[in-house]
Amino acid sequence: MSTHSTGQNRITDADLAKTALAAGDPTGWFEQLYTAAEKGEAVIPWARNEPNPELAAWAAAHPGDGRRALVVGSAFGDDPEVLAAAGYATTGFDVAATAVAAAQRRFPDSAVDYRVADLLAPPPEWHHAFDLVVEIINVQAMPRDVRPKAIASVAGFLAPGGTALVCEVAEESVDTAGGPPWPLTRAEVESFAQDGVRLVSIEPIRDNTRWWAEFTR
Numbered sequence: 001m002s003t004h005s006t007g008q009n010r011i012t013d014a015d016l017a018k019t020a021l022a023a024g025d026p027t028g029w030f031e032q033l034y035t036a037a038e039k040g041e042a043v044i045p046w047a048r049n050e051p052n053p054e055l056a057a058w059a060a061a062h063p064g065d066g067r068r069a070l071v072v073g074s075a076f077g078d079d080p081e082v083l084a085a086a087g088y089a090t091t092g093f094d095v096a097a098t099a100v101a102a103a104q105r106r107f108p109d110s111a112v113d114y115r116v117a118d119l120l121a122p123p124p125e126w127h128h129a130f131d132l133v134v135e136i137i138n139v140q141a142m143p144r145d146v147r148p149k150a151i152a153s154v155a156g157f158l159a160p161g162g163t164a165l166v167c168e169v170a171e172e173s174v175d176t177a178g179g180p181p182w183p184l185t186r187a188e189v190e191s192f193a194q195d196g197v198r199l200v201s202i203e204p205i206r207d208n209t210r211w212w213a214e215f216t217r
Contacts, residue, residue, distance in 0.1 A: 030095050030141075035098050047075060051078040052136050054212055059082055060086065064087035064132070068091070070129075071090065071091070074099070074103060076106060077103030077107050077110070080092030080112040081110060083132070083134070089111075091115060095118045126156075128157070130158060131162040133164040134164075135168075139184065140182055151188070151191055151192055155195050158217045162217055165215075167213075173209045186202065186211060190202065197215050199213065199215055200213075201213065
């Protein structure tokens, strides 16, 4: 997930993550990266300017009908917007206030409730509150020592009878040195099934480079 550029003095996500982790702040580097990107000093390596295609296909087949949805790590808003268009009452959150502000500017008439929040310390009122929870390549940006807490938070958002969708880079198919990202094994993806959440399905996608999993409570 590290930024690669021919420009001089480019700030990379890997460098920022290393500094933040050394300071005991596993999520602080996200805001630093988005701020640097606004200044033209970095790029956001996961920014697609379009929704995740698997999520878009899933949403097209599963209209929201007003049910509540939560998007973890909403970035520039592509994934929350596709859910809102499918009829979900959608909240998108990101730990980076700069990302949230950028999404709001990008979609000024949006029905999405964009919020600044930390996956490692989420608002207590979100516990068991959402009918759909979407986690796509965010947990893998956290090192393994804090990952169990992040996974527990995602599971905790899901309301009874709801659906959680999880998509992460598959460690089994990727040779990465250092990080971020720190890809997830199948067992780690399956560990979202906790606190009453159970696994419905898991499959490799994109030529076995990612896991796509569905859970329910």
